[in-house]
Amino acid sequence: MNICVIGAGYVGLTTAAVLAELGHEVCCIDKDQNKITELNNGKIPIYEPGLSEFIAKNTNRLSFNTNLEEGVKKASIIFICVGTPSLADGKTNLSYVDAVINEIAPCIHSYKTIITKSTVPIGTNEQIYEKLLAKKISPELFNIVSNPEFLREGSAIYDMLHPDKIVVGLRQDDTQSLPIIQEMYSRIQAPYIVTSLNGAEMIKYASNAFLATKISFINEIARICEAFHIDVNDVSKGIGLDPRIGPHFLQAGLGYGGSCFPKDVKSLEQIALSKQIHPLILQAIQTVNDTQIDVYIHKLKTLFPDLHTKKIAVLGIAFKPNTDDTRDSPAERLISRLSQLTCDVCAYDPKAKLSRDQHHVRQVNSLDEAIKGADCVVIATDWDEFKQLDWAEMKKQMNGTIIVDGRNCLNRKEIEQCGLRYVGVGRG
Ligand code: UDX
Ligand code: UDX
Numbered sequence: 001m002n003i004c005v006i007g008a009g010y011v012g013l014t015t016a017a018v019l020a021e022l023g024h025e026v027c028c029i030d031k032d033q034n035k036i037t038e039l040n041n042g043k044i045p046i047y048e049p050g051l052s053e054f055i056a057k058n059t060n061r062l063s064f065n066t067n068l069e070e071g072v073k074k075a076s077i078i079f080i081c082v083g084t085p086s087l088a089d090g091k092t093n094l095s096y097v098d099a100v101i102n103e104i105a106p107c108i109h110s111y112k113t114i115i116t117k118s119t120v121p122i123g124t125n126e127q128i129y130e131k132l133l134a135k136k137i138s139p140e141l142f143n144i145v146s147n148p149e150f151l152r153e154g155s156a157i158y159d160m161l162h163p164d165k166i167v168v169g170l171r172q173d174d175t176q177s178l179p180i181i182q183e184m185y186s187r188i189q190a191p192y193i194v195t196s197l198n199g200a201e202m203i204k205y206a207s208n209a210f211l212a213t214k215i216s217f218i219n220e221i222a223r224i225c226e227a228f229h230i231d232v233n234d235v236s237k238g239i240g241l242d243p244r245i246g247p248h249f250l251q252a253g254l255g256y257g258g259s260c261f262p263k264d265v266k267s268l269e270q271i272a273l274s275k276q277i278h279p280l281i282l283q284a285i286q287t288v289n290d291t292q293i294d295v296y297i298h299k300l301k302t303l304f305p306d307l308h309t310k311k312i313a314v315l316g317i318a319f320k321p322n323t324d325d326t327r328d329s330p331a332e333r334l335i336s337r338l339s340q341l342t343c344d345v346c347a348y349d350p351k352a353k354l355s356r357d358q359h360h361v362r363q364v365n366s367l368d369e370a371i372k373g374a375d376c377v378v379i380a381t382d383w384d385e386f387k388q389l390d391w392a393e394m395k396k397q398m399n400g401t402i403i404v405d406g407r408n409c410l411n412r413k414e415i416e417q418c419g420l421r422y423v424g425v426g427r428g
Contacts, residue, residue, distance in 0.1 A: 001025070001184055004075035006068065006100050008035055010046055010259070010325065011117060011149055012081030014156040017051060020058035021161075022187050027063050027071040039064040047324035047351045050157040068100075072107040077115065077184065084118045085259075090266035092121050101128055105135045108142055113180050115145045119204050119264055121271055125197040129171060145170060145177045146197045148204035153258065154322030163190045169200025205271070208264040209282060214249040215256045216288035222252035222408075222426030223295060232426035233408055252426055253407040254330035254380060255292035257319035262289075262328045293333050295425055296378075296406055297341075303402060303423065304375065311344040311399065313374035315367065316381025316407075318352035326355045331380035334406065335361055346370045350383055368397060375400035382407035391418040 001024045005016040008030035016028035030036055035045050044052040055062060065071055072078055082096040097118060104114070114132075116125050129144045146169030151159035166188070168181050178194060193203065222232040232252045240247030256262070265285055272279035304310050319329035326332055331347075332355060338345045339358040347354060347363045348370035354363045364370050367385070371377055371394055379386050387409055395401065395418050403415050405424040415422045 001077055001180075002075045003027070003077045003079065003184070004029060004071040005079040005081055006030075006071070006104075007079075007081035007083070007096075007118070008032070008039065008045075008064065009081065009083060010048065010153055010156065011151065012079070013039075013044070013046065013051060013055070014048065014151060014160055015079055015081055015117060015149070016062060017054040017058065018157065018160045019184070020062035021054055022185070023061070024184065025061050026058075027065060027074060029065055029068050029071045031066060031068075033066055036064045036066050048156050049154065049322055054157055068103050069107050072104055072112070073109070076111065077113045077180065078104060080114070080116045080118055082118055084120055084263075086263040086266055089270065091270045092119075092263070092267045094120065094124060097124070097128070101131055105132055105137055108132075108137050110141070112142045113145060113177050114142055115147045115181075117147055117149050119148060119208075119260065119267075120146075120201060121267055122198050122201045122205070124201065125169065126171075129197075143171065143174045143177045144197065145174075145181065146200035147181065148200055150204075150207060153325055154320060161188060163188065165193050166190045167193045167195070167200050167203050169195055169197040171197060205264055205268045208261055209268050209285070211249050212256055212261045212265050212285050212289070213281065215251075215261075216285040218250045218252045219255060219292050219425075220288050225426035225428070229428050230426065231428035234428075235426075251382075251408060253292075253382075253409075254296060254334060255289040257328040257330045257333070259325060259327040262286075293330065293337055296334060296404065297337050299423060299425065300338075300376070300378075300404065303404075308342045310375040311346065311373055312338055313370040313377045313398075314338070314345055314347045314380050315349075315370065315377060315386050316379060316383060317347055317349035317354055317363070318381050318383075321381055321383040324351040324353070326352050329355075329381075331406075334378065334380055346374065349381065350385060352381075371397050373397075373399045376402040376404060378404040378406055379410060380406045382409040386410075391415050391420055394418075395420055 003019055003024050003026045005012050005028045008028050016026045020026045038045050085093050087093045125144050125146045148167055225232040236250035239245050240250050269279045269282040301307050314335055316331045339361045342360055345361040348367050402421045408424055412422045
């Protein structure tokens with residue numbers, strides 16, 4: 001099949017690479033000329049495990065271009081994967097999606113299946129359909145499909161090749177698109193959820209909101225565990241064995257971040273409010289997440305009354321391991337707070353770069369540089385390399401003895417056996 005993917009970000013690039021791997025002819029379009037030039041020179045602008053190999057492997061079927069008109073005209077299937085960031089009030093910024101629809105419209109001269117993969121508020125795909133009709137595009141020449149993605153950064157390729165479901169939102173009278181989607185994904189084994197356009201949009205938001213709920217729930221439980229010296233990791237294991245709860249997304253820590261959860265929960269809250277529905281849970285999720293950093297700052301202030309004079313090594317900048325993405329990163333939120341407290345912050349991350357300069361904050365290129373002379377080491381992102389540290393060696397390098405586990409991912413006993421002090425939230 002001839003496919004055009006618009007938007008070469010984390011989702012667009014993964015989608016394009018996987019579709020090429022599945023045997024389709026794929027043209028990936030992005031308005032960012034530098035990004036396209038880099039891609040055509042074989043340089044992948046983002047760090048996503050396996051992506052560069054996948055792209056290199058499929059160059060015969062995968063091309064990159066800024067020329068949207070050319071890309072759309074050649075293709076029978078169009079994927080919209082442009083950014084849908086938040087507006088100041090938490091609503092979703094649809095200006096990029098709108099811009100793409102305006103650019104696609106004059107290029108529709110043969111039948112097109114237009115598939116929205118970007119996360120868009122409920123009703124957006126219906127509006128796109130009406131908008132194209134208003135531009136005098138014949139309904140014989142296109143259909144709109146909502147096919148949200150559920151891939152996680154850091155395992156995007158695997159998640160797209162092994163999805164737990166394929167969600168397809170269709171207009172009521174659309175009998176053409178489902179067979180086309182099924183043929184396109186014929187080499188991927190997964191159950192299909194076929195629903196309305198609004199239904200598919202809601203499945204995406206509800207999925208992210210529920211996962212965020214699990215995280216804020218376990219973070220609240222961790223606060224209670226703290227008061228009773230209970231190890232929340234035992235609690236996560238205990239409740240997670242109940243298949244009605246499940247073991248995933250019960251790791252307490254600094255809270256959730258990234259390009260999806262924060263903006264999607266906010267957007268769903270605004271969607272509810274737009275219908276005079278009071279989203280109590282959605283608001284509570286955000287309140288717990290927004291105040292999770294305070295819990296750790298309070299702990300650091302208790303540990304170091306003169307915190308402002310201390311050198312703090314922060315290990316991790318990315319919002320999660322295995323990505324270089326720092327969008328809404330809890331680690332960066334912590335670093336900003338420590339900067340405001342005028343601590344001497346030394347940050348290290350295997351892949352991610354600080355998204356902005358801050359007072360008293362410097363990023364170093366090695367873990368050793370970061371911990372040298374540190375009064376305290378904080379694990380802010382749970383990269384595997386931080387879980388296998390030589391704590392005895394760390395102790396020699398550090399000035400202090402305190403390890404703050406902001407991701408509840410370390411082995412407490414190992415640390416204490418080295419004469420270091422382990423500090424977590426809700427770790428007994
Ligand atoms: C995006 C959405 O933000 C997210 O809501 C959705 O769930 C998945 O797709 P992501 O891939 O992470 O997420 O976005 P981003 O990395 O910002 O990439 C978007 C790309 O679209 C950028 O490369 C941007 O240059 C490109 N773009 C944007 C266009 O090519 N044309 C436009 O008009 C706007
Ligand atoms: C998420 C969804 O998982 C994915 O299905 C959707 O398509 C996009 O949004 P992603 O943003 O890549 O994916 O990250 P995810 O792995 O879900 O982690 C999100 C945040 O939650 C990270 O900051 C992570 O550190 C945090 N998290 C995750 C926890 O704090 N505890 C957990 O148990 C799991």
